[in-house]
Amino acid sequence: MLKLKNISKTYSKGTIKAVDNIDLDIKSGEIFGFLGPNGAGKTTTIKMIVGLLKPDTGQVFIDNIDVWKNSLEAKAKISYVPDNPEIYDKLKGIEYLNFISDMYGVPKNVREEKMNYYSEMFNIKEALGDIIGSYSHGMKQKLVLTSALIHDPQLFILDEPMVGLDPKSAFQLKEIMRKRCDEGKTVFFSTHVLEVAEKLCDRIAIINKGKIIAMGTMEELRSHAEERESLENIFLGLTE
Numbered sequence: 001m002l003k004l005k006n007i008s009k010t011y012s013k014g015t016i017k018a019v020d021n022i023d024l025d026i027k028s029g030e031i032f033g034f035l036g037p038n039g040a041g042k043t044t045t046i047k048m049i050v051g052l053l054k055p056d057t058g059q060v061f062i063d064n065i066d067v068w069k070n071s072l073e074a075k076a077k078i079s080y081v082p083d084n085p086e087i088y089d090k091l092k093g094i095e096y097l098n099f100i101s102d103m104y105g106v107p108k109n110v111r112e113e114k115m116n117y118y119s120e121m122f123n124i125k126e127a128l129g130d131i132i133g134s135y136s137h138g139m140k141q142k143l144v145l146t147s148a149l150i151h152d153p154q155l156f157i158l159d160e161p162m163v164g165l166d167p168k169s170a171f172q173l174k175e176i177m178r179k180r181c182d183e184g185k186t187v188f189f190s191t192h193v194l195e196v197a198e199k200l201c202d203r204i205a206i207i208n209k210g211k212i213i214a215m216g217t218m219e220e221l222r223s224h225a226e227e228r229e230s231l232e233n234i235f236l237g238l239t240e
């Protein structure tokens with residue numbers, strides 16, 4: 001469903017190598033966690049996947065479509081929730097949801113059903129008539145999550161999704177992620193919360209200094225880590 005082939009990205013005229021020749025192959029129905037310390041290259045990788053940053057080298061395929069050659073076709077299959085919900089402060093919540101639904105061509109009856117369902121679940125339904133500028137950080141994040149789920153993407157990409165969510169919303173989001181994968185859809189997310197990755201993910205990749213240094217199921221990661229048991233220990237051992 002998602003394939004990265006030898007992608008690299010440098011910043012500051014090549015002086016900072018943020019992502020260094022990485023490969024990933026994520027299947028439909030997988031929930032895949034992308035872990036790494038601060039500055040490891042997670043956000044840069046995600047931005048290359050969703051078409052916001054052009055890789056210096058390499059290719060990204062979503063459902064066998066090259067993101068940088070057929071970007072509209074590829075983007076129609078995904079939703080992206082960034083780590084910082086910077087959205088149009090002057091719009092009302094409902095206007096933003098309709099705008100995103102229009103972009104994805106979601107029919108009126110379908111969008112209404114999804115908007116109701118997710119905005120009720122995330123407890124923001126009452127606020128949809130207010131302008132986004134009046135929302136808290138968590139409410140903006142929940143609005144972005146709602147908007148990202150309206151067109152029922154085949155690939156759901158989230159950058160640090162648990163940050164800023166209250167425990168109930170974080171629980172609900174984890175349930176949504178798991179359910180989507182059970183339906184054969186794919187979830188790719190970055191996180192610093194190792195317990196979430198450990199409990200939720202089918203597979204995990206650990207990135208450090210732009211390179212993938214470990215990848216596999218929890219079992220596979222454990223088998224390479226001798227007596228180290230928790231993901232926290234494996235992570236600390238690999239990235240120290």
Ligand SMILES: Nc1ncnc2c1ncn2[C@@H]1O[C@H](COP(=O)(O)OP(=O)(O)OP(=O)(O)O)[C@@H](O)[C@H]1O
Nearest residue numbers: 011012016018036037038039040041042043044045
């Ligand atoms: N716009 C930019 N200009 C220059 N350097 C950048 C830029 N964006 C990121 N970097 C650098 O690229 C490297 C990777 O950054 P990136 O944001 O991808 O890491 P990250 O794993 O998402 O980190 P964090 O967990 O702190 O969000 C870091 O060294 C960072 O300082």
